Amino acid sequence: MFVRIDKLNKEFDKKEILKGIDFEIEKGQWFTLLGPSGCGKTTTLNIIAGFINETSGNVYIDGNVINEKPPEKRPTATVFQNYALFPHMNVKQNISYGLKFKKEVKKKDYKEKIEKVLKVVNLEGFENREINTLSGGQKQRVALARALVTEPKLLLLDEPFSNLDAKLRQKMRKEVKQIQQKLGITTLFVTHDREEALSLSDKIGVMKEGIIHQIDTPKQLYDNPKDGFIAKFIGNCNVFLKNNKKYYARPENIEIADKGGEKAVLIQKNYMGKKTQLEVKMTYGTILIDVDSIKCDKYNIGDTINVFLHEKSIS
Amino acid sequence: MPLLGIHFLSLENILLFVLPSLCVLLFILYPIISVLQYGLGQSSFKEIFDIYNKIPKTWIINTVKVGTLSTLFTTVIAVAIANYLIFEKGKWSKVLNRFLLLTMISPPFVSSLAYIMLYGKRGLITFHLFNINWNPYGIQGIVLMQTLSHVALCTFMIKSAMENFDESQFWVSRDLGGSFSYSYFKIIFPNIKSGILAAMSIIFVQCISDFGTPIIIGGNFKVLATEAYLSIVGKGDLKSATVMLLLLVIPSIMAYYFYRKEMDNYKTGDLIRNKKSSIKLHGIIKWVGSFLIVTYTIIMVFQYAAIFVSAFGRIYSGGIIWNLDYIKEFFTQNKFTPFIRSIKYAFIVGAISTLLGFLLSYYIEFKNTKICKGIDFLAVLPYVLPGPFFGLAYILGFNHKPIFLLGTASIVVLNCIFRQLGISMRANASVMKQIPKNIELAARDLGGSRIRSLFEVILPLCDTALLASFINSFTATMTTVGAIIFLISPKAKVATTEMFNALRDGEYGLAAVYGLMIICVTLFVNLFAAFIQKRLRDKKEKAA
Numbered sequence: 001m002f003v004r005i006d007k008l009n010k011e012f013d014k015k016e017i018l019k020g021i022d023f024e025i026e027k028g029q030w031f032t033l034l035g036p037s038g039c040g041k042t043t044t045l046n047i048i049a050g051f052i053n054e055t056s057g058n059v060y061i062d063g064n065v066i067n068e069k070p071p072e073k074r075p076t077a078t079v080f081q082n083y084a085l086f087p088h089m090n091v092k093q094n095i096s097y098g099l100k101f102k103k104e105v106k107k108k109d110y111k112e113k114i115e116k117v118l119k120v121v122n123l124e125g126f127e128n129r130e131i132n133t134l135s136g137g138q139k140q141r142v143a144l145a146r147a148l149v150t151e152p153k154l155l156l157l158d159e160p161f162s163n164l165d166a167k168l169r170q171k172m173r174k175e176v177k178q179i180q181q182k183l184g185i186t187t188l189f190v191t192h193d194r195e196e197a198l199s200l201s202d203k204i205g206v207m208k209e210g211i212i213h214q215i216d217t218p219k220q221l222y223d224n225p226k227d228g229f230i231a232k233f234i235g236n237c238n239v240f241l242k243n244n245k246k247y248y249a250r251p252e253n254i255e256i257a258d259k260g261g262e263k264a265v266l267i268q269k270n271y272m273g274k275k276t277q278l279e280v281k282m283t284y285g286t287i288l289i290d291v292d293s294i295k296c297d298k299y300n301i302g303d304t305i306n307v308f309l310h311e312k313s314i315s
Numbered sequence: 316m317p318l319l320g321i322h323f324l325s326l327e328n329i330l331l332f333v334l335p336s337l338c339v340l341l342f343i344l345y346p347i348i349s350v351l352q353y354g355l356g357q358s359s360f361k362e363i364f365d366i367y368n369k370i371p372k373t374w375i376i377n378t379v380k381v382g383t384l385s386t387l388f389t390t391v392i393a394v395a396i397a398n399y400l401i402f403e404k405g406k407w408s409k410v411l412n413r414f415l416l417l418t419m420i421s422p423p424f425v426s427s428l429a430y431i432m433l434y435g436k437r438g439l440i441t442f443h444l445f446n447i448n449w450n451p452y453g454i455q456g457i458v459l460m461q462t463l464s465h466v467a468l469c470t471f472m473i474k475s476a477m478e479n480f481d482e483s484q485f486w487v488s489r490d491l492g493g494s495f496s497y498s499y500f501k502i503i504f505p506n507i508k509s510g511i512l513a514a515m516s517i518i519f520v521q522c523i524s525d526f527g528t529p530i531i532i533g534g535n536f537k538v539l540a541t542e543a544y545l546s547i548v549g550k551g552d553l554k555s556a557t558v559m560l561l562l563l564v565i566p567s568i569m570a571y572y573f574y575r576k577e578m579d580n581y582k583t584g585d586l587i588r589n590k591k592s593s594i595k596l597h598g599i600i601k602w603v604g605s606f607l608i609v610t611y612t613i614i615m616v617f618q619y620a621a622i623f624v625s626a627f628g629r630i631y632s633g634g635i636i637w638n639l640d641y642i643k644e645f646f647t648q649n650k651f652t653p654f655i656r657s658i659k660y661a662f663i664v665g666a667i668s669t670l671l672g673f674l675l676s677y678y679i680e681f682k683n684t685k686i687c688k689g690i691d692f693l694a695v696l697p698y699v700l701p702g703p704f705f706g707l708a709y710i711l712g713f714n715h716k717p718i719f720l721l722g723t724a725s726i727v728v729l730n731c732i733f734r735q736l737g738i739s740m741r742a743n744a745s746v747m748k749q750i751p752k753n754i755e756l757a758a759r760d761l762g763g764s765r766i767r768s769l770f771e772v773i774l775p776l777c778d779t780a781l782l783a784s785f786i787n788s789f790t791a792t793m794t795t796v797g798a799i800i801f802l803i804s805p806k807a808k809v810a811t812t813e814m815f816n817a818l819r820d821g822e823y824g825l826a827a828v829y830g831l832m833i834i835c836v837t838l839f840v841n842l843f844a845a846f847i848q849k850r851l852r853d854k855k856e857k858a859a
Contacts, residue, residue, distance in 0.1 A: 051486045052593055071489035078490050084483035088505040101492025150491055 001060075002027040002186055003154055008057035010043055010210075017043050019210040021057070025154075025203075028184040030177070034197040035207030036233070041190045044207075045156050048188065049078050061153050072101065077147035078156040081163060083139045085131045091118075091142050092127040098150040117149045120179055137168050144176065148183070155180070157189040161196060173200060194234055198222065206230050227315045239314070240284035247311035251277065251290040255308040256299075266303045269296070280307065327765045332678045335671050336690050342733045343693050346712030350704070353711045354557035366558045371537075375562065378538045381454060382523040382566075385461035389518050390511065392462070392611050393469035395604035400470070401477050401587060402594050411608070415467040418615060420837040422794040422811055424818055425830045426460045427531045429621035432823060439621065452534030460532060461522045463618070466611060468521075469514045476510020476577065477503075478588035485594055495597035513577035516570035517699060524563050524701030527796060531818050539563060543703055547801055553711070560704040571699045578695075578741060625827035641824035645832065650813065650825070657793055657810035658836060660724075664731040665789035671732070672739025672784050677773060679740070680747040681755065695737035702797020705734060710801055722804040730799055731792045738791075739784035746780040747773070778851055786844045790837050 001024040008021035018040045025031040033041040047054045050071035059067040066074050077098070086094050095114050099105050105113070118124055121141040126134075134142065140160060147155060160176070161169045177200050180187050191197055197204050198218040205215045206229075214226040225231035228239045231248045239248045255261070264287065268279035276296050278289040289307065299305060355363065396415070400408050434441045434451050441447045480503060488498035526540035533541065543559040546552040596604065628637040644650060675694060679687040697705050709730050713720035720726040750773065758768035774781075796811045803812050814829035 046593075049486070049490055051489070070494075071486065072492045072494055074490075076490065078487065080483045080487065082481065082483060084481060084487045086484055086488075086502060086505075097488065097493075098491030146487070146491070 001025070002029075002062060003031075003188070004058075004060040005044070005048070006058040006060065008044065008047060008059070009055045010040070010047065010052075011055045017210055018047075018054075018057075021207075021210075021212060023205050023212060023215055025186055025188065027186055029202045030180055030187045030189060030200060032189045032191060032197045032201040032204045033207055033212075034191060034194060034204050034233075037192055039207040040210040041192075041207050042158060045078075045158055045188065045190050048154070049076050049156055050074050075153035076156055077150050077152035077154075078158060079140075079143045079147050079160045081159040083143040083160075083163075085139055085142055085146075087131050090127075090131065091123070091129045091134075094131065094142055095146050095149050098146065102150065113149055117145045120148065120183070121145045122175070136164050137172060140164065140172055144179070148179075148185070153186065155185050155187045157187060159191055162191075162193070176200075198234070206233060208233075225314065231314060236288065236290075238287045238309075240287070240311075242284055242311070246314050247309075248314045249287070249309045249311040251288045253310050254287070254289045255310065256289065256291065256295075257306045257308060259306055261306040261308040264305055264307050266299055266301055266305060269299070269301060280305065282307075331674050331766070331769065335674050336686070338671065339675070339690050339693050339733070339736070341718075342729055343697055343736075346705075346708035347696070347700075349712035350557060350560075350708040353553070354561050363558060366555050369555070370539075370542075370559060374537050374539050374542055374559075377454070377536060378523050378540070378563075381457055381461070381529075381538055382519045384454075384458045385465065385522040386515050386519045388458065388462040389465045389469045389522075390473075390515050392466050392607050393473050393514065394511070395607040396466070396470045396611070397474040397477055398596060398600065398604050399608055400474055402592055402596050404591055411612070414612065414615070415470055416841070417834075417838065418464075419467040419471070420790045420794065420834065420841055422814060422830055422833045423464060423525075423796055424527055424531065424815060424826070425622055425834075426463045426618055427456075427528055428625070428818060428823060428826055428830060429618035430456060430460055430532060432621045432625050432827075433617060439624075450534070452532050452536075454533075454536050456532040456534075457528050457536065457538075460528050461525060463611075463614065464528075465518045465521060469518050472514035472517065473507065473511055476507045476513070478586065479510070480506050480587055482587050482592055482594055496600060499600055509573065510577050513570075513573040516566070516573045520563070520567045520570045520699060520701060523566065524703055524797060526703060527815055540701070540703060543707075544800075547703075547707065547710075553707070556707060557711075560701060560707055563701040564704055567699050567701060567704075571696065574699055575695065622827050622830050625823055626831045629824070641828045644825055645828040653808040653813045654810045654829070654832060656724075656807065657833075660728055660731065660809065661789045661792040663728055664735065664792040665785040667728075668732045668735045668739045668788040669781055669784045672736055673743050673774070673777060673781060675736075676740040676743040676747055677769060680744055680750075681752060691740070694733075694740055697734045698737040702734075702795070703801070706730065706798035706801040709798070721802070722806075724807050726802050727799050727807065727809070730802055731788070731795065734795070734798055735788040735791050738787050742780045742784040742787070743777055746777045750776055779848055782844055782848055782851075786841055789840055793833055793837050 003025035005021055005023050008018050009016070010018040021040070021044055023031070033044060035041045043052065046052045047067070048059050050067070050069065054067060057067075058065055061075055066076075086097065089097070092114055095117060096110050099110055099113065114127060115124070118126060121144055123138065123141050123145065126138070126142075131139070131142070143160070157176075161172055164172060173196060189197075189200065198221075201218055203215060204218055204221055205212045206221065207213070208229060214221060214230050216224075221230065221234050225234060225237075225248070228246060228248065231237045231239060236251050237248050238251065238254075239246065241247070262282065264280035264282045266278055267281050267286070270277040270279070271293065274293060275290050276293045278291055278296065278299065280287050280289060287307075287309070396411065400412055430451065431438065433439050436442065436448075436451065438451070441449060441451070484502050484506070485498050488502045489495070493501065523538070524540050526538075526544040529536060529538050529541045530544070539559045539562060543556040543563075546556045546559075624635060626641055627639070628635045629640075645654075675687075675690060679691050709726055710721065712718075713726055720729070754772060754776075755768050758772045759765065794811060796815055799809070800812050800815065803809060810829055810833055814826050814833070817823075817826040817829065
């Protein structure tokens with residue numbers, strides 16, 4: 001396996017932040033650590049980059065243990081949430097910063113390399129711009145270019161989209177994904193945004209309280225969550241007990257029929273445009289159902305309706 | 316009619332803004348104009364040049380030499396300590412931090428006093444221990460003393476600049492292949508450069524305007540500040556004093572520029588201020604730094620021990636004989652009254668400068684008109700001007716009608732209030748910057764008047780800033796000499812000037828008791844304030 005994280009543990013002030021983190025990334029794959037804030041995903045990333053030391057465990061990249069080395073000797077490059085561009089240097093100087101430490105790169109080749117990488121991130125001609133004249137999206141591209149130009153074996157992305165507004169975020173996601181696929185660069189991405197994780201990743205590890213609960217493809221995670229936490233974290237979900245067993249049902253999978261199924265009382269209608277969310281009361285508690293808006297004019301609050309939950313059991 | 320955005324004629328604004336602003340004009344702008352007019356306005360340029368030509372050029376060279384050397388040494392040690400305080404947070408870093416605070420609240424000249432006691436002609440170490448006969452007086456003594464006394468202030472200024480560093484930049488540099496030292500010098504250093512420049516320029520001005528240290532341990536080494544002091548106090552020659560002090564003002568303009576730039580440098584990002592830094596010191600920076608810190612700490616511990624010993628005993632070649640003679644002398648009415656007076660002044664200055672600072676920064680942060688900016692510009696000025704210059708400004712501004720204050724207690728108090736006003740405003744402004752500007756509108760929307768919303772909504776939110784500002788003004792007043800020594804009348808002496816006189820006259824024991832007592836009071840008040848501060852913070856955390 002190209003990247004292997006082996007039983008990573010981290011204690012901090014006698015608190016266990018990471019409890020045996022294990023995962024692998026294939027070459028060229030986009031792997032995402034997804035989890036709520038404080039789950040240890042950024043700590044994992046920082047250990048892989050070498051910014052903090054692990055308490056125990058190992059990090060292998062391309063067959064070598066790298067966690068003994070200081071960050072400057074590791075084949076990784078990080079893009080931070082706030083980009084961390086050097087404000088006292090211009091775009092060209094920021095990008096060439098990492099090249100200076102690569103002995104195999106000749107000074108006369110810098111220009112070509114910088115031009116090439118700026119083309120990749122769609123910033124041709126920006127070489128001499130000062131950092132404080134750039135927009136958020138442009139800063140992000142420079143940060144990415146600065147990391148890519150050193151040709152890292154593993155690219156680390158620490159919530160790189162969370163400082164952008166919604167529209168720009170969509171655009172940058174698409175661009176970064178395209179660049180990653182074009183270059184075939186192995187990528188570890190950290191986020192708390194499930195949509196981001198689902199749309200970008202080849203594989204996702206869902207983390208909570210220092211443990212990875214499930215590693216799977218986005219589709220598998222959505223369709224076959226291992227437990228209630230993942231079912232809820234990865235998408236809207238009704239989790240309930242039926243005959244002392246735990247079940248879950250996604251709101252969009254619940255069917256309303258003219259007859260049959262189970263009885264439910266409509267208590268609330270939330271119009272959301274294309275869809276309308278119905279809140280119904282059943283013996284298991286309150287259940288949410290997503291219905292196409294055009295189909296639900298006939299239901300009124302207080303009506304009893306028939307539903308098929310299509311629930312699946314869960315641990 | 317709102318003029319520049321403020322209805323100046325409403326009673327509230329007259330009370331809360333117009334009156335404080337007029338005070339700033341009267342007690343900062345007016346005296347400065349007076350001294351400029353006296354020095355430059357009345358005389359022809361030829362006359363000024365005649366006076367200037369009479370000043371031996373060695374005084375100017377000496378001044379620059381002392382200022383440069385002291386500033387360089389201070390800064391190097393301060394950077395080392397700031398590194399340690401920021402990047403090695405632990406037990407020792409806390410101890411060191413407290414120790415620096417102690418040296419910040421000590422009166423000036425305690426270093427000089429200890430220096431004479433330890434390394435003087437009859438010094439405990441040089442004479443009694445090693446029996447060396449050497450001359451401690453001269454530039455080496457001045458530079459050493461000024462360095463020791465300014466390290467704490469310089470450290471805290473540099474530390475606060477470092478706290479504004481976004482440390483992910485450092486990690487990017489490491490990540491891209493830079494070593495620790497390379498990343499330190501290429502990434503951290505350029506980021507804190509403006510903070511270091513601000514600190515250096517402030518320290519430079521303080522060193523060149525320090526007349527006391529050269530008088531006590533300068534020997535024949537003459538600098539401008541000392542000669543200006545002597546021509547005022549000894550010869551009553553205000554003309555040449557003015558010209559000499561104006562020379563000292565030139566670098567303080569530069570200091571103002573850097574200080575101001577750093578003050579307005581409001582940064583966001585993954586700042587060290589908000590968390591525990593994950594950077595750890597390494598290699599040569601760590602080792603050179605540790606060496607400097609240990610040396611500095613040992614010297615300072617010796618210093619305080621020396622003060623203590625000199626207050627309670629007499630040193631003979633055989634050892635120390637403990638006695639309470641100096642303590643008894645201190646408690647005679649003649650010596651004790653100035654001490655009590657100092658405490659009273661310090662309380663008054665603390666209260667008034669805090670209130671003025673609060674009101675003015677409120678208008679600057681919340682109303683931000685051109686007039687406010689002008690007031691802000693003036694209010695910061697006295698802090699960066701040479702102390703003796705601001706003292707002379709008060710002599711020349713208030714020694715004649717319409718406002719005759721010379722010889723009164725108020726002139727001393729006023730001088731201290733307006734010298735510290737800039738710091739009070741800065742403390743308040745830093746908190747007010749974080750208050751959402753519409754909070755006051757919300758209060759007024761619900762029916763509160765401006766005065767009520769100001770005192771019931773804004774004031775409680777600034778509680779820690781108010782306390783910090785009070786403590787700063789209190790401590791500064793308890794320990795200042797530079798500006799007020801010219802303003803003290805024989806009937807209203809204060810502790811620091813008495814201490815200075817005792818030192819100058821060779822009464823080291825008495826000076827040590829003064830020093831010790833001033834430290835006790837400032838320490839007590841500071842500890843008490845720290846206690847309240849902690850309670851306020853705890854309360855806020857609980858509420859959150």
